[in-house]
Amino acid sequence: MDPPDSLPSQIKLPSSLEAVRIASLPRAAYYIADFITEEEEEAILHKTWPSDLVKDTLVDARPLPDWLEKPVVSRLLSIPISDAADGHGGGDGDGHESHIFARSPHGRPNHVLINEYPPNTGIMPHKDGAAYYPVVCTVSLGSSLCLNVYKSKEDGALDPAPVWRILQEPRSLLITTGDLYSEYLHGIEPIAADVDLSEQTIANWGLLRDPSSFENGLNQRQTRTSLTYRDVLKVSKLGSKLGPLFKRV
Numbered sequence: 001m002d003p004p005d006s007l008p009s010q011i012k013l014p015s016s017l018e019a020v021r022i023a024s025l026p027r028a029a030y031y032i033a034d035f036i037t038e039e040e041e042e043a044i045l046h047k048t049w050p051s052d053l054v055k056d057t058l059v060d061a062r063p064l065p066d067w068l069e070k071p072v073v074s075r076l077l078s079i080p081i082s083d084a085a086d087g088h089g090g091g092d093g094d095g096h097e098s099h100i101f102a103r104s105p106h107g108r109p110n111h112v113l114i115n116e117y118p119p120n121t122g123i124m125p126h127k128d129g130a131a132y133y134p135v136v137c138t139v140s141l142g143s144s145l146c147l148n149v150y151k152s153k154e155d156g157a158l159d160p161a162p163v164w165r166i167l168q169e170p171r172s173l174l175i176t177t178g179d180l181y182s183e184y185l186h187g188i189e190p191i192a193a194d195v196d197l198s199e200q201t202i203a204n205w206g207l208l209r210d211p212s213s214f215e216n217g218l219n220q221r222q223t224r225t226s227l228t229y230r231d232v233l234k235v236s237k238l239g240s241k242l243g244p245l246f247k248r249v
């Protein structure tokens with residue numbers, strides 16, 4: 001883990017994840033608007049741009065390459081779940097673990113999925129499935145867009161109207177866990193602009209870096225790249241299973 005003094009001065013991490021919990025969502029989801037700096041964003045995008053090889057790609061090298069490990073993983077693991085964390089290890093069932101991956105099989109994310117979303121590109125509503133420890137950390141780069149959360153109707157069919165929308169700004173970190181991960185589906189609409197954005201319609205409105213930039217309720221999309229960090233038990237078998245699950249729309 002990086003020493004605390006390695007944090008860039010522009011970055012003010014919350015004292016705990018509880019301080020940035022999206023209160024209107026089922027437990028639990030967290031949103032940190034300023035998780036990486038513009039320089040760090042540039043550096044990561046620079047790594048992904050020149051090579052089509054790393055687009056929409058699962059990176060499961062262990063250890064992760066430096067540009068994916070730093071600063072994201074060390075920064076992520078430096079944030080306790082709650083302010084009550086006492087460092088006595090292991091947790092006591094009240095969420096007092098030292099960090100969000102403290103109980104995962106490897107104690108940290110061990111692979112990263114890189115997805116690129118030009119305007120009009122999305123991902124169909126889906127659940128991420130049982131191959132992963134149920135914590136998903138998504139760093140957004142380049143542009144904002146909405147992640148929609150859906151529920152199944154009683155007959156099992158998808159209710160096409162999202163129950164919630166989470167707006168993800170560039171350089172933000174979104175963490176989803178628990179019921180939100182296991183009971184609901186998530187997806188991104190293949191549209192050119194997110195509309196009707198407001199405090200009433202966006203679950204994490206109060207945690208946004210700059211809600212005023214969406215005050216007309218509009219987010220004209222540009223290309224957004226996401227890095228999705230997870231801990232998967234059997235890394236090597238996953239690649240072949242991803243195809244049908246991750247069809248773009």
Ligand SMILES: O=C(O)CCC(=O)C(=O)O
Binds near residue numbers: 113128147
């Ligand atoms: O890019 C995103 O924010 C979501 C991607 C996603 O849902 C997934 O890879 O499972």
Ligand SMILES: [Fe+2]
Binds near residue numbers: 126128
């Ligand atoms: Fe997903």
